[in-house]
Amino acid sequence: MSLLKVELPGLALKNPIMPASGCFSFGKEYSQFYDLSKLGSIMVKAATLHKRLGNDTPRVAETKSGMLNAIGLQNPGVETIINEELPFLAGFDLPVIANVAGSTIEEYEQVATALRRSDIAAIELNISCPNVKEGGVQFGTDPEVAAEVTRRVKQAANVPVYVKLSPNVTDIVAIAKAVEQAGADGLTMINTLTGMTIDLNKRRPLLSNGVGGLSGPAIKPVAIRMIYQVYEAVNIPIIGMGGVRDAEDVLEFLLAGASAVAVGTANFENPLVCSEIIDDLPFVLNKYGFDSVTDAIGKGHIDA
Amino acid sequence: MSLLKVELPGLALKNPIMPASGCFSFGKEYSQFYDLSKLGSIMVKAATLHKRLGNDTPRVAETKSGMLNAIGLQNPGVETIINEELPFLAGFDLPVIANVAGSTIEEYEQVATALRRSDIAAIELNISCPNVKEGGVQFGTDPEVAAEVTRRVKQAANVPVYVKLSPNVTDIVAIAKAVEQAGADGLTMINTLTGMTIDLNKRRPLLSNGVGGLSGPAIKPVAIRMIYQVYEAVNIPIIGMGGVRDAEDVLEFLLAGASAVAVGTANFENPLVCSEIIDDLPFVLNKYGFDSVTDAIGKGHIDA
Amino acid sequence: MKKLETHVVSIENIAKATFKLVIHVQADMLNTIKPGQFVHIKVGEGTEHMLRRPISICDISNTNETMTLIFKVFGKGTDQLAKLTEGHAIDLLIPCGNGYPMDDIEAEHVLLIGGGIGVPPLYYLGKQLIKKGIKVTSILGFQSAADVFYEDDFQTLGDVFVATNDGTYGIHGFVTDVINEQSLFGDYYFSCGPTPMLQAVETKLKDTTGYLSLEERMGCGIGACYACVVKTTDGESTKKVCQDGPVFKANEVQL
Amino acid sequence: MKKLETHVVSIENIAKATFKLVIHVQADMLNTIKPGQFVHIKVGEGTEHMLRRPISICDISNTNETMTLIFKVFGKGTDQLAKLTEGHAIDLLIPCGNGYPMDDIEAEHVLLIGGGIGVPPLYYLGKQLIKKGIKVTSILGFQSAADVFYEDDFQTLGDVFVATNDGTYGIHGFVTDVINEQSLFGDYYFSCGPTPMLQAVETKLKDTTGYLSLEERMGCGIGACYACVVKTTDGESTKKVCQDGPVFKANEVQL
Ligand SMILES: Cc1cc2nc3c(=O)[nH]c(=O)nc-3n(C[C@H](O)[C@H](O)[C@H](O)COP(=O)(O)OP(=O)(O)OC[C@H]3O[C@@H](n4cnc5c(N)ncnc54)[C@H](O)[C@@H]3O)c2cc1C
Numbered sequence A, B: 001m002s003l004l005k006v007e008l009p010g011l012a013l014k015n016p017i018m019p020a021s022g023c024f025s026f027g028k029e030y031s032q033f034y035d036l037s038k039l040g041s042i043m044v045k046a047a048t049l050h051k052r053l054g055n056d057t058p059r060v061a062e063t064k065s066g067m068l069n070a071i072g073l074q075n076p077g078v079e080t081i082i083n084e085e086l087p088f089l090a091g092f093d094l095p096v097i098a099n100v101a102g103s104t105i106e107e108y109e110q111v112a113t114a115l116r117r118s119d120i121a122a123i124e125l126n127i128s129c130p131n132v133k134e135g136g137v138q139f140g141t142d143p144e145v146a147a148e149v150t151r152r153v154k155q156a157a158n159v160p161v162y163v164k165l166s167p168n169v170t171d172i173v174a175i176a177k178a179v180e181q182a183g184a185d186g187l188t189m190i191n192t193l194t195g196m197t198i199d200l201n202k203r204r205p206l207l208s209n210g211v212g213g214l215s216g217p218a219i220k221p222v223a224i225r226m227i228y229q230v231y232e233a234v235n236i237p238i239i240g241m242g243g244v245r246d247a248e249d250v251l252e253f254l255l256a257g258a259s260a261v262a263v264g265t266a267n268f269e270n271p272l273v274c275s276e277i278i279d280d281l282p283f284v285l286n287k288y289g290f291d292s293v294t295d296a297i298g299k300g301h302i303d304a
Numbered sequence C, D: 001m002k003k004l005e006t007h008v009v010s011i012e013n014i015a016k017a018t019f020k021l022v023i024h025v026q027a028d029m030l031n032t033i034k035p036g037q038f039v040h041i042k043v044g045e046g047t048e049h050m051l052r053r054p055i056s057i058c059d060i061s062n063t064n065e066t067m068t069l070i071f072k073v074f075g076k077g078t079d080q081l082a083k084l085t086e087g088h089a090i091d092l093l094i095p096c097g098n099g100y101p102m103d104d105i106e107a108e109h110v111l112l113i114g115g116g117i118g119v120p121p122l123y124y125l126g127k128q129l130i131k132k133g134i135k136v137t138s139i140l141g142f143q144s145a146a147d148v149f150y151e152d153d154f155q156t157l158g159d160v161f162v163a164t165n166d167g168t169y170g171i172h173g174f175v176t177d178v179i180n181e182q183s184l185f186g187d188y189y190f191s192c193g194p195t196p197m198l199q200a201v202e203t204k205l206k207d208t209t210g211y212l213s214l215e216e217r218m219g220c221g222i223g224a225c226y227a228c229v230v231k232t233t234d235g236e237s238t239k240k241v242c243q244d245g246p247v248f249k250a251n252e253v254q255l
């Protein structure tokens, strides 16, 4: 299956498919459905310095071809993750990408520092979580702040750092360039769009947090547009995500400029989706005349 | 049907439902399906100073629970619109909202000035069209520029001016406040989200324009969120839009803070949709315990 | 747990907006199912509904190789499920959640206390309890006469008391009113229904060992997304309804 | 034009990925239909597909009160239409577009030149032409043998020449090759098919009066959204395929 191989900083991927952060926990539950070693990689759930209990429920709501979530970064804290969650994944043949979150630049640094003692292959720096009062999206909407977090986490980390961009900005290219200059090894995009739905009976926002992050097929056109624009402006690789649920979606992300693709919401619809996409991808590449994944990357651009 | 009545600057609406600009042309085609006098109002297609032929085709693409369009403001120019299109609407009992676009502040002013000689009830100032190279969205992404266009068009116009906001911004509240301060009589929101889809066979963006505007149910959560946030920050009324296709959607927009609601993409799915919503709305208001449309406006807010 | 693509054997409207859906499931899968578990159902085939819907398992039949679900039309998803017809394909995650602790029960007389769409899972539970020689008394609460279902089926398990909120059928009032009026007691209780009912039951029967089945909006349904958490009583940690529940010991979590 | 909610009478796979769909339509509506018009079909019931799909009217039967469409599975929407079954509901805008100018034709011998899914609308046109006593010769182009459909039906109208691009059936080549080889001519032609074919036909038959039916991606399908425009030959203005077309006089618009 060498036609599916992709080499990215820190990540020798046997295929470009991985579950997106927050949608796959630390893998254990989905390992009931298929062998996780089949995956290109796994982006595990966000880690903060200390345990967080997250937001009140309801935390999710369905929307047309999408969903809103406001989990609020619930996690047991980075130490527990290193000691109790990551060892399970060591039993599989795949590089792990840790998702790092925080409320302050210092917290981001501390989480990245703690992760030096783990076996992860890369860090996904989450400066784009819209579902927490402090920390998260404000780091991802200002190019200078985004660059500063990136710089500090790069110094703290001993693995390549991929910065996860927020789509809730006027100019995604400016943020992408700023974090590239600050030393990011790659980008992951997009995180969720900030949205809301109102419960007509209760006359209040349905999610206890008020707003939540919109994900799923509904947002795919926004993801493709942003990846397309950023691909033309930066020289670091992009891991794409936003609404992927089949191998043709994956090819569309590759053409837009992604070098690998993560799948989030679609795991809830179909727990086997990543495995099925990996099976289908060779046929889809072939159908559209591509020799390999790397052959398709960026090929949707005018001057490609 | 006084329970459906809403009074807005320049607009005495018998009900809060109107077709959204660009999705209903100047009404003639849809008048085959029902009597346009049934509508609360109509937002007609964008007018620029001179005739524009718009973008090359393909101009539309379907996406999951939505669509992309890049019509490119094709229109016969404001004079022809006044002389040949608007007279048809004079035969119906409804206030007309003209949509004003341009490539320069001067063009916006000139279109608004020309419209003094027409019978419109209000202007919708379109500073948020993502589908033209010049003019459009850049006026809608910077608060100061948005305020300046608003000020100049307010001076030129002899009817209330509603400013149509772009959702493609980091901080929609800042833009809303800026145009309120500049004298806007109301807001209409949201215009389309910038998106893209790639043709896997051609290996190029499907729309000839590359990017297009994403509309339809897919974007409703983003529209609700933005209206909810802006409602808490301004004192001028909001006409809401984005993904509406039934009377429950309309109620959700009212609860979020919209005083009236426009329907765009859903007209393509169902040419009778506005008429059907107007029929259903009294029952839906009743089902959820509201005495009237005005009773529901803003009632989804915590302190309502 | 498995993703199972199977088909509808029958569907029937058994009460106001309430449907009994019988689905083909092979015996080897049925044998793994414990009372109180649920299935997570895909609505339709496309992307319009990205989230599955959790529905409790109401009954199973090894002979027919079927599973019965009872659901009420609540929103767009259950409305679409109600339009399923015989032979139509259906896609489930099965079985989900923990179920009632059948092995550890040392009881002689169990109260089954169900409200509305909380009634269904208690039926299969009751069947299993009487198989173990345990006496079962059922207290079923509904909105009104038109909503009542499965009274006869529960009758085959033991005594049944039906209450309606508006008094149009059975006893007028809530399930807790029935417990008061009839001075019912058991050495164990199992309850499923709306949260206010569970709270009332938990308070009323505070000296009896009890288990409650909870509802929460779900994403994955398998424990991976943290959508469906409830706080433990001490407020220090959370449990997942889809994985640690839906059945919890009374007073284990905050209602 | 009307929004019509009706049902499927029959559906049949008649060639590779090609389906013949017969729909119930009442006679009073059928009487308004002109050859070359199309219907705009809603795909599924939910929001997943917000845009309708334009499909040409291939035939109508007043006696049966039916309309026939022939379509090829191309993407997700036509794939879903292919899964329709007898009796299933279907929602159409009908009739759309202008159709071929039947009343103004002063011709003795008309060439019908169709390619692939451009073939269907020519059938009902041909039927109407021979009713007017006009001689019809059909030239139908397909990819390969497996794609050929409706040859026998066209045979009832007059001479038929079938060409396939790969030579697996009929004449090897394009429809314009057939016109060359067989030295076919008429005093009028009507053509429908892929743009490169229409361009070749327009050039080849530049001295004959002709009408072309075009395809363009559509939004509304009724003339209100400006999605489906084509530039007029002078480049100064546009026409809408859905309203001014789909049939245009040769050389009226830029292909
Ligand atoms: C463990 C469990 C077992 C259940 N068993 C049954 C049963 O046997 N019979 C029955 O009729 N109902 C049962 N329910 C409730 C049922 O899941 C909801 O009524 C249903 O999901 C509503 O979907 P909808 O599309 O009609 O509503 P919508 O409001 O359109 O649904 C939108 C979203 O909200 C979620 N949602 C809405 N209400 C609930 C709810 N009460 N609980 C969980 N999610 C909800 C939906 O799953 C969906 O994701 C159970 C719920 C849980 C958690």
Ligand SMILES: Cc1cc2nc3c(=O)[nH]c(=O)nc-3n(C[C@H](O)[C@H](O)[C@H](O)COP(=O)(O)OP(=O)(O)OC[C@H]3O[C@@H](n4cnc5c(N)ncnc54)[C@H](O)[C@@H]3O)c2cc1C
Pocket: B061, B062, D038, D051, D052, D053, D054, D055, D056, D057, D070, D071, D072, D073, D074, D075, D076, D077, D078, D079, D117, D118, D120, D121, D214, D215, D216, D217, D218, D246
């Ligand atoms: C006036 C007219 C008459 C037609 N008549 C027939 C016919 O009789 N038989 C037949 O098989 N096909 C016909 N077509 C083409 C048919 O409409 C497309 O094949 C179909 O819309 C593809 O939809 P899809 O969902 O399978 O493809 P997708 O690619 O999934 O569709 C996505 C979107 O693109 C649009 N689209 C894709 N291809 C085309 C196309 N070639 N023309 C217009 N829109 C397109 C779809 O309508 C939809 O909005 C006709 C087209 C037009 C404009």
Ligand SMILES: Cc1cc2nc3c(=O)[nH]c(=O)nc-3n(C[C@H](O)[C@H](O)[C@H](O)COP(=O)(O)O)c2cc1C
Pocket: A020, A021, A022, A023, A045, A046, A069, A071, A073, A099, A126, A129, A164, A190, A191, A192, A214, A215, A216, A217, A219, A241, A242, A243, A244, A262, A263, A264, A265, A266, C219, C225
């Ligand atoms: C329930 C849920 C939880 C998520 N949690 C995280 C998270 O902890 N960290 C993060 O970076 N992104 C998180 N995301 C965002 C996803 O990783 C992904 O960027 C987004 O959902 C878009 O992809 P999709 O459309 O395939 O879901 C979460 C998304 C969902 C739906």
Ligand SMILES: Cc1cc2nc3c(=O)[nH]c(=O)nc-3n(C[C@H](O)[C@H](O)[C@H](O)COP(=O)(O)O)c2cc1C
Pocket: B020, B021, B022, B023, B045, B046, B069, B071, B073, B099, B126, B129, B164, B190, B191, B192, B214, B215, B216, B217, B219, B241, B242, B243, B244, B262, B263, B264, B265, B266, D219, D225
């Ligand atoms: C085909 C099309 C054309 C549009 N043209 C215009 C326009 O000319 N001026 C404008 O302000 N908005 C235009 N819009 C945006 C709509 O008015 C509306 O803001 C948007 O589509 C969201 O509403 P919807 O989801 O109900 O379609 C257009 C939208 C579509 C789909």
Ligand code: FES
Pocket: C217, C218, C219, C220, C221, C222, C223, C224, C225, C226, C227, C228, C229, C240, C241, C242, C243
């Ligand atoms: S629904 Fe995902 S953890 Fe329970």
Ligand code: FES
Pocket: D217, D218, D219, D220, D221, D222, D223, D224, D225, D226, D227, D228, D229, D240, D241, D242, D243
């Ligand atoms: S499809 Fe809307 S104008 Fe033709």
